[in-house]
Amino acid sequence: MTESTSPPPSREPSRSSAAAAPERPDAPPAAPRRAVLAAALAVAGGAAASAAPVSAVPAAGATATGTAAPAPQGAPRTPGGVDNRFWTSYGDWRSGTHAGTSPAAEPRPGLVITDPAGRTEYTDPHTGRTATWEFATWTSPRHTPAVPATELIASWNAHTPAGTWIAVELSGRYADGTDTPWFVMGRWAAGDGDIRRTSVDGQSDGRSTVWTDTLAVADAASGLRVVSYRLRVTLHRRPGSRLTPTVWRLGAMASDVPDRFTVPASEPGPARELVVPRYSQHTHIGQYPEYAGGGEAWCSPTSSQMIIEYWGRRPTEAELAWVNPAFADPQVCHAARHTYDHQYEGCGNWPFNAAYAATYDDLNAVVTRLRTLSELEALIRAGIPAITSQSFREQELTGAGYGTAGHLMTVTGFTQDGDVIANDPASPSNEAVRRVYRRREWENIWLRTKRYDASGKVVSGTGGVCYLYWPARPTAAQRKALEAVGVR
Structure with missing residues (x-):
């Protein structure tokens, strides 16, 4: 494996000891269907060249094009290769593109379903069950990170009462003006009675790949970078229900990850x-x-x-x-x-x-x-x-x-x-x-x-x-x- 094709490292290897077992260069015999992310347990070269279906719902605003907008005023940025942008306020939730969603002010600013945009069927790959869901979507304004990125990791905070769940997607734009597909960054519910919480394997456009929870440029040494992105969250509920998920925080960390085997030593601070x-x-x-x-x-x-x-x-x-x-x-x-x-x-x-x-x-x-x-x-x-x-x-x-x-x-x-x-x-x-x-x-x-x-x-x-x-x-x-x- 070359350095440029290494998948980003991750959390403990599944189906094996997180720490106590000796490190292994190969996947454990009972490795899951996805490539194990922990450093070099699987090569990236077998990633699909085209993106897998990334959502069971229509793409809200997925065809939008144009020059990347400047970052929203007041968006927090950390210099030196890391950029965080999280939508959390009532004003944040009023922005972007709504399809059946609205901001809610109390008890904490969030995003809720008000008038579903439609219905969709979702077949849970882990149970085989197919169910019909009402859905509504919110698509964020385009964010331009302070640094063009080789990796992006989305995160979210939400309330999903029984009978509801959410899907989070991300679409990036390269410096040449082309966009990635909408990649699923997670299908999530707090519980496991309605759907099985899941990442989605096999998502790649040949230039970037989703490794469980991390969207990574395949060949950072080529200079390819993601220069802006949008997030989309789809809120689901049982048809006819008045329940709604509430999303309080949605955003991503974008970073240009340097190649380094060692880092400069820092001076200790107060204990x-x-x-x-x-x-x-x-x-x-x-x-x-x-x-x-x-x-x-x-x-x-x-x-x-x-x-x-x-x-x-x-x-x-x-x-x-x-x-x-x-x-x-x-x-x-x-x-x-x-x-x-x-x-x-x-x-x-x-x-x-x-x-x-x-x-x-x-x-x-x-x-x-x-x-x-x-x-x-x-x-x-x-x-x-x-x-x-x-x-x-x-x-x-x-x-x-x-x-x-x-x-x-x-x-x-x-x-x-x-x-x-x-x-x-x-x-x-x-x-x-x-x-x-x-x-x-x-x-x-x-x-x-x-x-x-x-x-x-x-x-x-x-x-x-x-x-x-x-x-x-x-x-x-x-x-x-x-x-x-x-x-x-």
Whole structure:
């Protein structure tokens, strides 16, 4: 494989250990139907040359053409290769193109169905069931990122009561003025009683490909970039129902990912450690194997649950009633079930984890990319922990005791020496979850975009990807720290 054809790295490999098992250069025997995203587990060359059908609904405004509009005034931008644009306000929801949707002001600005645009049939590929749904759509204004992008990752926060669901799509524009198809970035519901939450494989236009949750330019070395994009969300409900999904946040992180095996060392900032609940994914080994084989692959939902509870939220007893009462920490099982991507066959879909966190009262959640460890330190100082994605060989992270092709952990603080304090869910018990990792080692494995795997092959690194969860009414210091990394 050449470096330019490596799929972007991702979350823990599905159907295999997230962290404890040795890193493998090939897909596990029980690999899912999609190409496993964790660095170099599958080659990109077999991607379909034409896009798969990306929606069961008509394309609202899909044929719009013309010069890319300037970025909306006030859109937050982080210089240096990362651009975040999220639609969240009442004014945001009034913009764009509506087909059966309207903005709602209370109790939180959002987008709802008011007069369905029509009906459509959707056959769930994971159950085989076909059902008819009313639908309505909203298409965002075109956004021009501060930096032409090689990767885009959408994320959303929404309420989907039983009998409703949403689909999120993205269409990018290249510098030559041509557009990608509308690519599905997720078909999502908070529960699993109506549809199976899913990404969509096989989406490519020959120039860019969707790898589960990441739209990536196939050959970044060619200079090809996505210079603008639009998002479209389709809201669905049972025919005749008065229910509606409510979308509170929709947006994307666009970035021009640099090729680098090492990153510059940063100077340590002030020490601080946040008190974040500690959960081990290994407590759940063998539990609910229908969700990615059980707890050994649950690093992402375990990390998500830690931060959800840091902010004072957790599932109710009624919501946990389905979990075997003999299992410890049932909320981790709950998080795994409600982040599970039935196509990826894993719980590590980045936007699905953020969307799960945002189902809790007044929590915001996004997937973004930070440029430096100093940015993460500033968030910690403001009281905002982060879930980070990284991959490494065992000898690259002293004290980890494992190597991984993709793993999530929760950064909770920094020591006086600037070393990283992490709640690492790959630990053998809850009591062992708190780890201190050497600053320079951790900084490099998280921020690099190229690395050597266990077999010596050049594969991808995550380049600073993280999840950020925070309350709808943050403190002034928290708001300032988030705005400093381009997130509102």
